[in-house]
Amino acid sequence: MIAIKRLNSADADFATRLDALLAFEATQDEGIERTVADILADVRARGDAAVIEYTQRFDGLQASSMTALEIPQKALQEALHGLPVAQRQALEAAASRVRSYHQRQTLQSWQYEDDGAGTRGTMLGQKITPLDRVGLYVPGGKASYPSSVLMNAIPARVAGVGELIMVVPTPAGEQNPLVLAAAALVGVDRVFTIGGAQAVAALAYGTQTVPPVDKIVGPGNAYVAAAKRRVFGVVGIDMVAGPSEILVICDGHTDPDWVAMDLFSQAEHDELAQSLLLCPDAAYIERVAAALERLLPTMPRRQVIRAALENRGALIEVRDLDEACRIANRIAPEHLELSLEDAEAWVAKIDHAGAIFIGRYSSESLGDYCAGPNHVLPTSGSARFSSPLGVYDFQKRTSLIRVSQAASKTLGRIAATLAYGEGLPAHARSAEYRIES
Amino acid sequence: MIAIKRLNSADADFATRLDALLAFEATQDEGIERTVADILADVRARGDAAVIEYTQRFDGLQASSMTALEIPQKALQEALHGLPVAQRQALEAAASRVRSYHQRQTLQSWQYEDDGAGTRGTMLGQKITPLDRVGLYVPGGKASYPSSVLMNAIPARVAGVGELIMVVPTPAGEQNPLVLAAAALVGVDRVFTIGGAQAVAALAYGTQTVPPVDKIVGPGNAYVAAAKRRVFGVVGIDMVAGPSEILVICDGHTDPDWVAMDLFSQAEHDELAQSLLLCPDAAYIERVAAALERLLPTMPRRQVIRAALENRGALIEVRDLDEACRIANRIAPEHLELSLEDAEAWVAKIDHAGAIFIGRYSSESLGDYCAGPNHVLPTSGSARFSSPLGVYDFQKRTSLIRVSQAASKTLGRIAATLAYGEGLPAHARSAEYRIES
Numbered sequence: 001m002i003a004i005k006r007l008n009s010a011d012a013d014f015a016t017r018l019d020a021l022l023a024f025e026a027t028q029d030e031g032i033e034r035t036v037a038d039i040l041a042d043v044r045a046r047g048d049a050a051v052i053e054y055t056q057r058f059d060g061l062q063a064s065s066m067t068a069l070e071i072p073q074k075a076l077q078e079a080l081h082g083l084p085v086a087q088r089q090a091l092e093a094a095a096s097r098v099r100s101y102h103q104r105q106t107l108q109s110w111q112y113e114d115d116g117a118g119t120r121g122t123m124l125g126q127k128i129t130p131l132d133r134v135g136l137y138v139p140g141g142k143a144s145y146p147s148s149v150l151m152n153a154i155p156a157r158v159a160g161v162g163e164l165i166m167v168v169p170t171p172a173g174e175q176n177p178l179v180l181a182a183a184a185l186v187g188v189d190r191v192f193t194i195g196g197a198q199a200v201a202a203l204a205y206g207t208q209t210v211p212p213v214d215k216i217v218g219p220g221n222a223y224v225a226a227a228k229r230r231v232f233g234v235v236g237i238d239m240v241a242g243p244s245e246i247l248v249i250c251d252g253h254t255d256p257d258w259v260a261m262d263l264f265s266q267a268e269h270d271e272l273a274q275s276l277l278l279c280p281d282a283a284y285i286e287r288v289a290a291a292l293e294r295l296l297p298t299m300p301r302r303q304v305i306r307a308a309l310e311n312r313g314a315l316i317e318v319r320d321l322d323e324a325c326r327i328a329n330r331i332a333p334e335h336l337e338l339s340l341e342d343a344e345a346w347v348a349k350i351d352h353a354g355a356i357f358i359g360r361y362s363s364e365s366l367g368d369y370c371a372g373p374n375h376v377l378p379t380s381g382s383a384r385f386s387s388p389l390g391v392y393d394f395q396k397r398t399s400l401i402r403v404s405q406a407a408s409k410t411l412g413r414i415a416a417t418l419a420y421g422e423g424l425p426a427h428a429r430s431a432e433y434r435i436e437s
Numbered sequence: 438m439i440a441i442k443r444l445n446s447a448d449a450d451f452a453t454r455l456d457a458l459l460a461f462e463a464t465q466d467e468g469i470e471r472t473v474a475d476i477l478a479d480v481r482a483r484g485d486a487a488v489i490e491y492t493q494r495f496d497g498l499q500a501s502s503m504t505a506l507e508i509p510q511k512a513l514q515e516a517l518h519g520l521p522v523a524q525r526q527a528l529e530a531a532a533s534r535v536r537s538y539h540q541r542q543t544l545q546s547w548q549y550e551d552d553g554a555g556t557r558g559t560m561l562g563q564k565i566t567p568l569d570r571v572g573l574y575v576p577g578g579k580a581s582y583p584s585s586v587l588m589n590a591i592p593a594r595v596a597g598v599g600e601l602i603m604v605v606p607t608p609a610g611e612q613n614p615l616v617l618a619a620a621a622l623v624g625v626d627r628v629f630t631i632g633g634a635q636a637v638a639a640l641a642y643g644t645q646t647v648p649p650v651d652k653i654v655g656p657g658n659a660y661v662a663a664a665k666r667r668v669f670g671v672v673g674i675d676m677v678a679g680p681s682e683i684l685v686i687c688d689g690h691t692d693p694d695w696v697a698m699d700l701f702s703q704a705e706h707d708e709l710a711q712s713l714l715l716c717p718d719a720a721y722i723e724r725v726a727a728a729l730e731r732l733l734p735t736m737p738r739r740q741v742i743r744a745a746l747e748n749r750g751a752l753i754e755v756r757d758l759d760e761a762c763r764i765a766n767r768i769a770p771e772h773l774e775l776s777l778e779d780a781e782a783w784v785a786k787i788d789h790a791g792a793i794f795i796g797r798y799s800s801e802s803l804g805d806y807c808a809g810p811n812h813v814l815p816t817s818g819s820a821r822f823s824s825p826l827g828v829y830d831f832q833k834r835t836s837l838i839r840v841s842q843a844a845s846k847t848l849g850r851i852a853a854t855l856a857y858g859e860g861l862p863a864h865a866r867s868a869e870y871r872i873e874s
Contacts, residue, residue: 086854087854087855090850090851090854090855090858094851101561104547104549104563105563110541112541114809123781123795124538124808124809124810127793129789131822132789146855147855214821214822215822233677233817233819236821240670258867258870261863262867264867265863265866265867267863268861269861299863299866300862301862301863305863343839344560347564347837350835351569352566352835353835354835355836355837355838356836356837358560358837358838358839359840361841361842361844361845361871361874362838362839362845363840363845363867363868363870363871364867365852365856365864365865365868366838366840366845366852367836367838368852368856369851369852369855369856369864370848370851370855371561371838371840371848372551372838373561373563373837374836377836378833380670382670382673383835384569384651384673385568385672385673385833386673386833387834387835388834388836396821397824397827398787398790398791398792398820398825399792399793399810399811399814399825400793400795400810401792401793401794401795401799401803401808402780402781402794402796402799403798403799403808404798405798407798408798408799408803411803411806412800413527414527414531414806414807415802415805415806415807417523417524417527418524418527418528418531418583418584418807419806421527421615422582422584422615424702424706424738425736425737425738426698426701426702426736426738426742427702427705427802427805427806428802429698429701429736430695430701430702430800430801430802431800431802431803433692433694433695433698434695434798434800437798
């Protein structure tokens with residue numbers, strides 16, 4: 001028996017139990033923090049030499065120079081051409097669909113003339129520019145995912161980022177050909193086989209060999225996350241992601257095996273992943289529970305799945321679908337499946353979610369790979385205030401202000417009044433000079 | 438004599454000296470970090486009682502309940518109606534212009550049908566929603582600025598944020614009527630006279646009286662900045678701002694007094710503010726230097742201005758205006774004035790800046806108050822990767838994915854191939870169930 005939690009929204013302690021279920025806080029380990037601070041300082045001071053030493057120590061590589069830690073473009077192309085045809089075609093199809101979706105996210109510059117009374121000839125606007133250079137962190141080992149390369153690199157490329165630098169640790173020298181192929185496909189400019197806090201430091205500060213970037217994106221372990229937090233400000237970073245989550249709202253008319261497998265697909269990520277079902281039909285919930293039991297033994301990653309379901313999973317009976325939507329907004333899940341009849345009509349009731357999968361055929365796994373939208377999504381309820389990774393994360397805005405001579409008098413009077421009120425007389429005088437001109 | 442640095446881009450050590458000039462890193466004080474961690478934990482555990490105690494201790498208020506720490510709407514309205522007419526009109530004119538500019542930033546939802554071969558009937562899109570509730574931190578004491586209330590609250594209101602909660606410490610009970618008037622003008626929902634890490638904690642976690650928010654914006658001292666960094670993830674935060682900066686590029690044909698006063702207007706903020714001039718005309722630089730000397734004694738905040746100019750200011754001779762633009766991109770200044778003939782033609786050469794003030798009449802102080810664009814801008818070179826505060830900071834995106842039955846087969850094959858390649862068989866099976874249907 002899988003000891004997955006059962007909740008009922010009608011129970012008096014439901015809110016408390018739901019809060020407990022959702023509670024997740026990345027613990028900041030003091031040991032990790034100190035180690036990371038030391039590595040960052042050391043790489044900043046000594047550059048390549050420090051990066052090489054840490055890579056020898058942590059990844060067991062015998063490289064004696066940074067040249068040995070860079071994968072040449074030729075090797076990336078060989079990885080792409082060496083893929084089995086089906087994998088290559090799948091990768092290309094996914095990249096093409098992701099690119100097509102993200103092209104619609106591109107921000108455009110705009111400006112307008114302000115022709116109000118006393119401000120004629122004034123232009124205001126917003127200029128959009130891409131970041132110059134971006135660093136892409138790709139984990140090594142078991143969580144080294146080609147799809148993650150596509151999802152992080154393509155929005156940067158669409159944004160017009162000048163240069164893409166990828167880092168991927170290769171413990172004991174083991175390279176993942178699918179990851180290198182994905183890097184070739186999206187046109188990564190340089191790839192270094194380094195990882196951990198030392199790779200984050202190299203990207204943030206630059207070394208003799210690794211050029212400094214303006215932003216670092218991509219998932220990583222606790223050391224990488226701590227390093228990214230620490231270099232934030234020197235460079236931009238993406239969100240530090242928590243465990244993956246899925247919330248399925250089902251009306252009780254989807255094949256229970258489908259829902260069970262969708263819950264498994266999150267749970268197989270790791271033991272802290274969260275799989276939740278909201279359904280108004282108690283009998284259907286039992287059918288899903290039975291499907292979980294029946295299908296679990298067939299899953300290669302059944303130990304991870306069981307642990308995740310028992311740790312943080314739940315089957316939740318609700319009064320009706322309206323209540324399910326309210327609870328979904330409370331949870332603000334990373335992935336939300338609306339496995340419902342006329343599912344699209346329910347989208348309007350969802351205010352907070354990373355991505356909404358609409359209808360029974362829209363399994364979350366399609367979004368992970370090839371539907372088009374990004375699979376880097378806000379976790380741990382942060383969809384209340386943040387967005388999927390997108391082209392907009394690789395573009396920035398500059399305000400444009402061109403004040404005409406006439407307008408400088410009109411606006412100058414307003415500014416001077418407020419500046420004196422704030423006790424900032426140089427601000428006021430600066431405006432007044434233009435009034436007096 | 439003001440000991441402001443003189444640099445020349447032709448000097449061999451120019452790049453090194455420029456780097457040294459720009460170097461600024463917010464030191465993370467271990468004592469502050471520990472104090473803040475304790476306050477956050479205490480407010481989280483004890484709520485109102487802890488907030489009241491810290492407010493008594495740090496702000497010298499004798500409040501015995503949170504009710505005494507809330508300013509009723511009536512008092513905000515009275516502050517607005519009590520303002521001198523000129524101040525009220527200036528505040529209203531500024532708010533109106535800021536609102537008008539920001540309305541052009543509103544993001545819109547979009548969706549499209551994907552009618553490719555094998556994916557007919559699929560819909561992809563992006564849904565835009567506002568944040569539910571936002572906290573606005575307003576510093577107390579000398580840096581308590583009504584313009585800051587406008588610049589932080591108006592984009593939130595334009596975005597459609599449901600509820601705006603403002604906190605502003607009132608040490609020894611002293612309230613700033615201009616700040617309260619600004620809060621009334623922009624329609625802040627509730628105002629609490631609390632500050633410091635305890636106010637950040639109250640907003641992030643909620644207390645019996647203070648409702649928890651989804652994002653906290655607004656400037657604050659080192660304790661507030663540390664607290665915001667720590668609650669990031671529980672809630673969203675805006676950038677943690679460094680000292681203010683201005684970079685003026687001048688062709689040598691602007692009244693030197695204007696340029697001097699524009700440099701002063703940043704320098705008067707605080708001793709770490711940075712005022713820089715780039716100019717190809719050595720004789721003109723001397724005229725600006727003379728203007729600085731002559732005008733400094735007339736400035737009420739001359740001590741702060743002198744300290745800032747001597748600490749971090751510089752007058753920099755460059756070869757030509759093209760080089761000036763390249764150096765500006767290296768600096769990525771918060772404020773950039775193009776005090777040039779035909780200034781607009783030079784905007785295309787600027788890739789990295791928070792705001793560009795185009796032409797001699799566009800003094801930076803107009804942008805601080807009433808030009809329209811936001812005055813919360815990326816500092817310390819972070820314009821390389823981030824943007825002014827805007828409506829987009831109070832909206833978020835949700836990806837929409839509706840896959841048709843037909844498309845679930847086409848996309849399912851791609852997803853399954855990649856999922857097996859990544860060693861995630863539950864992902865693959867979830868896609869395959871739809872293929873088999």
